[in-house]
Amino acid sequence: MALLNELDALGWGAWKQEIEALLAEKERFISQVDGNARRLLPLLERLPQIAESEIDLDADAIRIGAGDDLSSQQREELREILMEFRHWRKGPFNIFGVEIDSEWRSNLKWNRIKDQIAPLAGRRILDVGSSCGYYLFRMAASRPRLALGLEPYAPFYCQYLLLQRLIGEPSVDCWPLKLEELPAMTDCFDSIFHMGVLSHQRAPIDALKQLAGLLVRGGELVLETLIVEGEGEWAFCPPKRYAKMHNVFFLPTIACLKGWLERAGFDNIRCIDQTWTSSEEQRRTEWIKSESLADFLDPDDPRKTAEGHPAPLRAVLLADRR
Ligand SMILES: C[S@@+](CC[C@H](N)C(=O)[O-])C[C@H]1O[C@@H](n2cnc3c(N)ncnc32)[C@H](O)[C@@H]1O
Structure with a gap:
């Protein structure tokens, strides 16, 4: 974790130990x-090591190297290793x-x-729930000072380690933490991305307050979460499962979400997108099991949903720390 050597330079010395x-x-x-x-980490040693491979982080499909950097046998071995790292969600x-x-x-x-x-x-970015790091690497194309991910689920963290081993992007790091x-x-x-995580948090206002504290004054929160349609300030709390997920706790209306953000210490709150999740965006492929x-x-x-609840609708809100 290269970032560990830079904690003082970042002004984070107080929390270093x-x-x-x-x-x-x-x-x-x-x-x-x-x-x-323990199953996945040894596979990292079998990845191809190609000096000077061409990398494009600013593309819909992040590109690492070219097909003809490898023989067809090497490429088949690489494919088998990558398959071992399923599920590739992002x-x-x-x-x-x-x-x-x-x-x-994604x-x-x-x-x-x-x-x-x-x-x-030039910004210091935090991406909470960064999964394999797809967005971290896309962000790196804009030359931030730092793009740090938090990903507590070990298989996704291992995917990040695999990608970073091949990409070697110095501005990107990831910590396996909640x-x-x-x-x-x-x-x-200066910027925090919190996307696809809030509905999984039992105490959403506490989480938003923590994010406000982590941001500098005027810093920007990019919040994406499941919502429900409707007027007024209320949240749907699924009784058991939501879309077969057992860990979805609150789906607020936009007005409710704005209220949570205000109470947590944000202003200039605006909703920039609402999108029904479609099977164009999320679908079964051979890269998940x-x-x-x-x-x-x-x-x-x-x-x-399968349970009869409103289907997944996601909103993106931007908010500035007061
Ligand atoms: C639905 S995925 C969203 C991934 C990505 N942010 C996106 O928008 O596509 C949620 C991710 O957040 C992670 N996660 C869940 N709870 C978390 C927490 N308390 N802190 C940090 N990450 C968390 C999960 O392991 C998972 O990778």
Whole structure:
């Protein structure tokens, strides 16, 4: 984790010991205890090592190297290694000619937001729930000072390690932590992306307050979450599962979400996008081993989830820290 050497330069020296101890413990757990990581980490040593491979982070499908950098046998071996790292939820990527057609076409979301957010050049960015790092690498194309991800789920963190080993982007790092495991850091980031995570948090206002504290004054929050249509300030709390997910707690109306943001310390709150999730954006491919959107919806009425709730509608809000 290259960033560990830069904590003082970033002005984060006050939390250095706590961060170092936390990450050392997580690294120990991941490399010695977590079953998925213990299976995946040794595979990183079998990745091709191509000096000077061409990399394009500013493309819908992030491109690492070219097909003819490898022999067809090497490419087949690489494909087998990449398959071991399934589920590839976020992407797409083209790695030495192997196309990872991930479950989500994350480029669609990035294209909806990239021209509406504060320009990322020179900024310190936090991406909460960064998964394999697709957005971190897309952000790096804008030359931020730093793009730091938080990804607590070991298989996704291992995907990040795989990609970073091939890309070697110095402005990007990722810590295998939950947001709430971070030390009580304040005024550390100029932009925070919190996308696809809020509905999974039991205490959404607490999470938003923590994000406000992490931002500098005037810093920008990019918040994307599941919402429900409707007037007034209320949130739908699914009784059990929502779209077959057991960990969805609150789906607010836009007015409710704006109220949460105000109470958490944000102003200049505006909704820049609302999109119904479609099977163009989320679908089953060979790069996942599980069900996908079509299986989560009512087969007779795609406006409803399998449980009869409103189908997934996602909003993106921008807000400035007061
Ligand atoms: C639905 S995915 C969204 C991924 C990505 N941000 C996006 O918008 O496509 C949620 C991600 O957040 C991670 N996550 C869940 N709870 C978290 C928490 N408390 N702190 C940080 N990450 C979390 C999950 O492991 C998962 O990778």
